[in-house]
Amino acid sequence: MSKEAQLSVAERDFILEALRQDVRLDGRKPDEYRPLDISFGEEYGHVNLQLGKTHVIVRISAEVTKPRDDRPFDGLFNINMELTNMGSPAWESGRSNDLEAAVTHTLDRVIRHSNALDTESLCILKGVSCWSIRADVHVLDYDGNLTDAACIATMAGLQHFRRPDAVVRNGQVIVYGVEQRVPVALNITHKPLSVTFHTYNDSKHIILDATLKEEQAAEGDLVIGINNAGDLCYVSKIQGAPVDAMAIVTKTSVAWEKVKTLNATMDKVLQADLAKRAKVGMADESRATNDREVQPE
Amino acid sequence: MVGPTASLSILQRADGSATYKCPATGYTILSAVNGPVELPGRRDALKPEDATVEVFVKPGTTTGGVGERAIETTLKSVLGDIVLGREKGFPRRGVVLTLNIVGGENVERGDSYLTLLPALLHAGLLAMISASIPLSMTLSAVLLGVTDSGEIVQNPSPAAAKSAVSLHVLAISSKDHLLLNQSRGRFDFDTWELIRARALSICQGAANDGDVAMGEGTNTASVNGFIRETAEDQIYSAYAHKLDSI
Numbered sequence: 001m002s003k004e005a006q007l008s009v010a011e012r013d014f015i016l017e018a019l020r021q022d023v024r025l026d027g028r029k030p031d032e033y034r035p036l037d038i039s040f041g042e043e044y045g046h047v048n049l050q051l052g053k054t055h056v057i058v059r060i061s062a063e064v065t066k067p068r069d070d071r072p073f074d075g076l077f078n079i080n081m082e083l084t085n086m087g088s089p090a091w092e093s094g095r096s097n098d099l100e101a102a103v104t105h106t107l108d109r110v111i112r113h114s115n116a117l118d119t120e121s122l123c124i125l126k127g128v129s130c131w132s133i134r135a136d137v138h139v140l141d142y143d144g145n146l147t148d149a150a151c152i153a154t155m156a157g158l159q160h161f162r163r164p165d166a167v168v169r170n171g172q173v174i175v176y177g178v179e180q181r182v183p184v185a186l187n188i189t190h191k192p193l194s195v196t197f198h199t200y201n202d203s204k205h206i207i208l209d210a211t212l213k214e215e216q217a218a219e220g221d222l223v224i225g226i227n228n229a230g231d232l233c234y235v236s237k238i239q240g241a242p243v244d245a246m247a248i249v250t251k252t253s254v255a256w257e258k259v260k261t262l263n264a265t266m267d268k269v270l271q272a273d274l275a276k277r278a279k280v281g282m283a284d285e286s287r288a289t290n291d292r293e294v295q296p297e
Numbered sequence: 298m299v300g301p302t303a304s305l306s307i308l309q310r311a312d313g314s315a316t317y318k319c320p321a322t323g324y325t326i327l328s329a330v331n332g333p334v335e336l337p338g339r340r341d342a343l344k345p346e347d348a349t350v351e352v353f354v355k356p357g358t359t360t361g362g363v364g365e366r367a368i369e370t371t372l373k374s375v376l377g378d379i380v381l382g383r384e385k386g387f388p389r390r391g392v393v394l395t396l397n398i399v400g401g402e403n404v405e406r407g408d409s410y411l412t413l414l415p416a417l418l419h420a421g422l423l424a425m426i427s428a429s430i431p432l433s434m435t436l437s438a439v440l441l442g443v444t445d446s447g448e449i450v451q452n453p454s455p456a457a458a459k460s461a462v463s464l465h466v467l468a469i470s471s472k473d474h475l476l477l478n479q480s481r482g483r484f485d486f487d488t489w490e491l492i493r494a495r496a497l498s499i500c501q502g503a504a505n506d507g508d509v510a511m512g513e514g515t516n517t518a519s520v521n522g523f524i525r526e527t528a529e530d531q532i533y534s535a536y537a538h539k540l541d542s543i
Contacts, residue, residue, distance in 0.1 A: 041400060053309050057327075057399055061358035084355055086329035086395040088310050093353035093395055094361075136358050138397055140327065141309045 004090040007216040015217040019205040025214065026052075030207045031254050033148075036262070038156055038269045044183065045161030049153040052211065053143035058153040059136045060161040064175060067123065067130040075122020076132040079107045079154060087139035099146065106147050106236065107137075107154060110194045110225035114233035117158055121187035124166050129173050131163060133186065144212040147223060151194040156266050158186055160273065191263050192227040194234065195255035203243045206251060208258070222248065224255040228263055300523060303419070305427040305531040311395075313428020317420035318400070321452035322440070324413055325400030326420035330428040332392030348382030349391045354417065357398045359406065368410040368417065372396075375468060375477050376421050381431040392430055394421050402455055411481055412458045414466045415440050418477075419524065426528050435528075436476055437500040437520035438468035441492050443484060449495050463488070467496035471521055 007015075015025065028034070034052030041048060045060030067074055083100045084093040091097060111117070122131040135157060137150045162183035166175045198210040198218035210218060220240025225233045232252060237243060299320045308314035311329035318325045336349060352372045354365045372394075380392060396417050404410055410417070415438035422435060442453035442461035450457060458464055463482030470476050475493070484492075502519025533540075 043400070046400070055308070057397075059358050059399070061403070080360065082355065082360075084329075084353055084395045084397070085331055085393045086308065086311055086314075086327070086397060089312070089331040089334060089393075093351070093355075093393065134358060138327075138355070138357075138399065140329075140397075141311075143309070 004088065004212070004216070007213060011213065012217045015214060016200055019200050019207070022205075024207065025211070028209075030205065031258070033209045033258070033262075034211075036152070036265060038152070038266065040160055040269075040273045045157045047153045047157040047160060049149055049156070051145060051149040051152070051209070053141055054145060054149045055139075055141035056146070056149050056153050057138040057140060058150070058157040059138070060157040061134050061136070062161070062163040063132045063134070064124065064129050064166070064173070065132040067127060069127075072127035073123050074119045075130040077112060077117050077119055077122070077134075078132070079104065079112060079135045079137065081107070081137040081139070081150065083139055087142040091142075102238070103147050103150055106194055106223055106225070106234070107150055109234045109236075110151055110192050111154055111158075114192050114225065114227075115189055116155065116192055116227075118187040118189050124173055125168050125171075131166075133158075133161075133163070142212065144215045145196055145209050147194050147196050148209060151225075152262060152266065155191055155193060156270065159188055159191075159266070159270055161186055190227045190229065190231070191259075191266075192225050192231075192233050193259045193262055194223055194225045195258050197222040197224070197251055197255075199241060199243055199247075203241060203247060206243070206247060208254070222251065224248075224252055226252065226255050226259050228260055230256050301416075301419070303423055303523075303527045305423055305527065311424075311428075313424045313426070313430070315420055315423035315427050316399075317416055317423060319416045319452065322412060322416065322454060322458075323401045324398065324416045326413075326416050327397045327399045328420040328424035329395045329397075330392060330421075330424040330430060332428060332430055333387050333390030334393060336389070336391040344382075346383060346388050348380060348387040348389075350377035350380055350382070351391055351393045352376065352421070353393070353395045354410075355395065355397045356403060357400070358403050362406060364404060364407065364410055368414065371414070371477070371479065372417060372421060375418065375436070376425070378476070379422075379432050379434055379436060379470070380425070381433050384431045387431070392425070394424065396420055409481060411464050411466055411479060412440060412453075412455060414438065414479065415452075415468075418468055419520075422524065423527060427531060434474075435471045435521070435524050436468050437471075437524055438466060438477065439496050439499045439520060441465045441467070441495060443482075443488060443492070447488075449492065451495075451499060465489070465492045465496070467493065467500075469497060469500040469521075473497070473501065 037050040039048045047058045049056050081104050083091040124130055135154050164175050165181040165184050197206050199206050199220045223236040301319045303317045305315045313330040316327050352369045354369050418438045440452050442450045443463045463484040465480045468477035500520045
């Protein structure tokens with residue numbers, strides 16, 4: 001299938017020369033994210049995230065299944081991402097590409113392998129049944145930095161999601177519907193996020209949250225996964241030009257600051273949404289009046 | 298009853314896109330069309346004079362399987378037929394449609410996609426309109442369920458669809474052709490005739506006896522009228538700069 005449109009030589013030179021003068025195409029500072037917009041859908045765990053022009057939707061779902069034989073106490077957690085023709089015309093629906101593999105790997109490492117979601121809390125009955133949590137990342141628009149966008153959306157989704165309550169009675173697993181019992185939040189142990197940097201001009205210039213054009217002009221990338229407490233859970237320097245060791249150290253502290261801000265933003269949106277839901281739920285139950293058309297004037 | 302809602306051209310990268318929300322069944326579909334695009338040579342061997350329409354259905358919370366592939370074939374044949382694939386610039390090219398189910402309940406694995414079919418068709422058609430793909434006509438589809446008592450229900454909810462004796466999806470073009478007829482369950486010819494008449498009246502907004510007297514008028518109560526209105530709004534906003542100068 002067709003490739004992403006190549007950057008012209010002039011465009012590349014322009015980006016590089018601008019960076020030499022500490023200017024980015026959209027006027028951002030080197031360590032600045034594009035405007036981030038997080039909103040939630042009607043159902044729990046439905047996150048709509050826009051980072052600049054990059055747009056992703058994450059849906060979290062839960063299902064009761066049998067745990068794996070070698071881990072009878074653990075529930076299952078999977079992150080799925082499939083790039084379709086919707087996100088970019090260069091992607092072929094139903095076929096994986098390098099970007100998909102790279103982003104899925106980073107998400108897996110940062111969120112799943114760092115145990116952000118406590119899988120032991122998903123166990124219902126040892127060796128018999130457990131919850132299987134699934135995160136589906138849908139990419140609607142791709143304009144660079146898919147990793148961070150998907151990572152923020154998935155973490156927001158996990159914190160927003162409520163699974164149905166399940167109890168074991170006389171060896172029988174009973175799953176209560178959302179109407180019968182208040183659904184339960186997932187057990188999040190810590191909140192790691194990935195922060196992606198790109199390097200230019202022999203790694204003299206390192207910028208955060210590159211757009212697609214900036215990504216294409218970059219000579220190398222650096223992904224740092226870190227949580228609020230400053231625990232580093234993932235560092236990747238897979239490809240491209242080498243980066244100075246000191247740069248990695250300084251950028252790690254930048255990443256830490258960014259993760260703190262991002263998590264604060266996420267918390268604010270989450271609290272606002274939950275407060276809204278609580279109000280609607282309570283009001284619906286307690287009121288006895290019928291809907292009335294409010295007459296203007 | 299609350300009608301469906303749709304908005305066009307909401308995505309940045311895709312050539313055309315649309316969201317379609319059906320409140321009765323609770324599904325939200327996001328669709329994107331890219332076309333005409335280059336396709337690798339292996340695929341256009343069958344009809345070199347025509348465009349190839351590709352459809353990809355992506356479920357919200359599972360990986361695609363047999364059900365998705367089956368519905369893709371249906372969508373491809375219906376939507377592929379109304380695309381004017383011989384227009385300039387289209388032969389040997391592809392029109393790639395991606396339908397993403399972003400809201401609503403999941404279709405159980407192995408269960409049929411019949412309840413989703415009208416929403417998918419509408420979302421796909423609106424995305425094609427948004428991408429300005431040449432079309433010979435538009436279409437409108439409706440899901441009808443027959444209950445135990447023989448009553449015909451329009452757009453039954455997922456629960457009502459499960460308990461229905463038979464389910465029918467009919468797609469009717471803007472020129473009153475029957476483009477698609479898919480049914481599930483037990484029913485007889487008389488019931489189907491009733492279903493067809495009902496579908497025609499819902500889609501085209503004609504009288505119940507199936508006697509169609511649709512002029513160029515825009516009947517907003519019909520599904521076809523809804524598609525028309527959505528397209529109209531899109532054109533209105535796209536040509537706003539011209540309207541101002543008149």
